[in-house]
Amino acid sequence: MNGPSSNDWVLPAHPKLLKGKTLAVIVLDGWGEQVPDQYNAIHVASTPTMDSLKEGAPEHWRLIRAHGPAVGLPSEDDMGNSEVGHNALGAGRIFAQGAKLVDHALETGKIFEGAGFKYIQECFSDGTLHLIGLLSDGGVHSRYDQLQALMRGSAAHGAKRIRVHALTDGRDVLDGSSFHFMEQLEKDLEELRKQGVDALLASGGGRMYVTMDRYENDWNVVKRGWDAQVLGEAPNKFKSGLEALKHLKAANPKFNDQYCPPFVIIDDSGKAVGPILDGDAVVTFNFRADRMIMLAKALEYEDFDKFDRVRVPKINYAGMLQYDGELKLPSRYLVNPPEIDRTSGEYLVKNGVRTYACSETVKFGHVTFFWNGNRSGLFDENLECYYEIPSDQGITFNEQPLMKALEIGEKARDAILSGKYDQVRVNLPNGDMVGHTGDIKATIIACEAADKAVKMILDAIDQVGGIYLVTADHGNAEDMVKRNPKTAQPLLDKNGNIQILTSHTCWPVPIAIGGPGLSPGVRFRADLPDGGLANVAATMMNLLGFEAPADYEPSLIEVVES
Ligand SMILES: O=C(O)[C@H](O)COP(=O)(O)O
Ligand SMILES: [Mn+2]
Ligand SMILES: [Mn+2]
Structure with missing residues (x-):
């Protein structure tokens, strides 16, 4: 859908609710509602x-859905x-998300007919497909069944040499599950070899230590991946992925999937089996x-000046999706991303609402x-200010569970008191970022810090x-x-230890409204029990x-005579 003409951006005044009240929108990251027992860090x-x-x-308080189809994911089992x-909070509508779009493209085979794949295919006769x-079935950044389908489909469409560079998870799936995924990957690669495709694992490393940094927090993470994936260099060299994981785990009692050190796979002569070279094709298969x-x-x-790439191979590169529509990055991709248009941020700015995020x-x-x-970027630099507080680098956040909650609280407070903004929006990361470490004690401290920032x-x-308006983006x-699932009792592993959940959940999240500016007659509607x-x-x-706008999902509130 194209954006409306300039007039259509005008939002009509609400018949009962007045403008001019400062609105604070607080998103507690990873803060759901679940049985109040000792494993509920928030409780x-x-x-x-x-x-x-x-x-x-x-x-003034209720629960809303934050998982599965309510946020555009394939099924009710998707956290x-x-x-x-x-995306759902800001866009006010439900868009089929990356996971679902890739499923569809693979199921219909359309992925292999698109311009992105054709571009990749150009390298199949002489080069390697990386x-x-x-490596996960978490469904947050990627799914293993999609990688499987992509490998098989690429082979069927002419790829002769495939190299997989696997990042172990343990964050969206249980810690320790990397062994299972690695085993499956090695079986699948062997299957491809039987069919005459030269298919091997080339490198690996844990997602939080290798490659998958975000928002430019720490480029060293990407550099470690670059060295292993492109240059074929890493401090650890092994003959297979499983051997790598076993050795690295045995060597370090603190080993976990998220922070597995980088490794490369070498052949009998000690040479890396899959550095990325001129003439190769590369696909980053995460959809997120x-x-x-x-x-x-x-x-x-x-x-590029973020680190010394040493060697920059001439490759045909495509993302599973285009990851940033504004930057057009990457320029080639296999599946069209969701077209999320006419977001609330854009509407509000076009209606003069001054925003601080x-x-x-x-x-x-x-x-x-x-x-x-x-x-x-900003929609309008005169009306908006986005403020980033630098995160601590190079630590797991259970070491510093307060994170920057109070600094975020202070910034938001100052923005509110300044009178310069109509909307002040924050994300408080603690429950989520510390929850992902699986450290319950630290997560409790994290939740307390987030609560203080809310105050x-x-x-x-x-x-x-x-x-x-206080809410959350998903549970954790x-x-x-x-x-x-039947008794809600914690599950034990084979050693009798409780299995720690580092991932998000499918539980609903709270939403609360209030404040002196809230009209007395405003309350949550009772007729939207499935609201999300x-x-x-x-x-x-x-x-x-x-x-x-008329096509937005309905508002959760109504105004009654008080
Ligand atoms: O990327 C991550 O940290 C996790 O996979 C998901 O967490 P997030 O969706 O809260 O960012
Ligand atoms: Mn989150
Ligand atoms: Mn998270």
């Missing part, structure tokens, strides 16, 4: 502010994530954008880029007579163990005194 944490909001139920969550991405953009820049940009680096793109439909912002809203910290994140944009527009 165990002391969170007086979030608890007090709950007392407003059902009129939510930041990309789809913030596939780089996350944030953690592929930095590598895409390194692979595609001629001018803030988070720390690791989530900064979430409240800006994802929120605006995977679009970089700072709500206090500022109190002072200026404004309104707040509320469930830190893998459970038996996509209903939030219209709700925000109403709170700012506007009607939402």
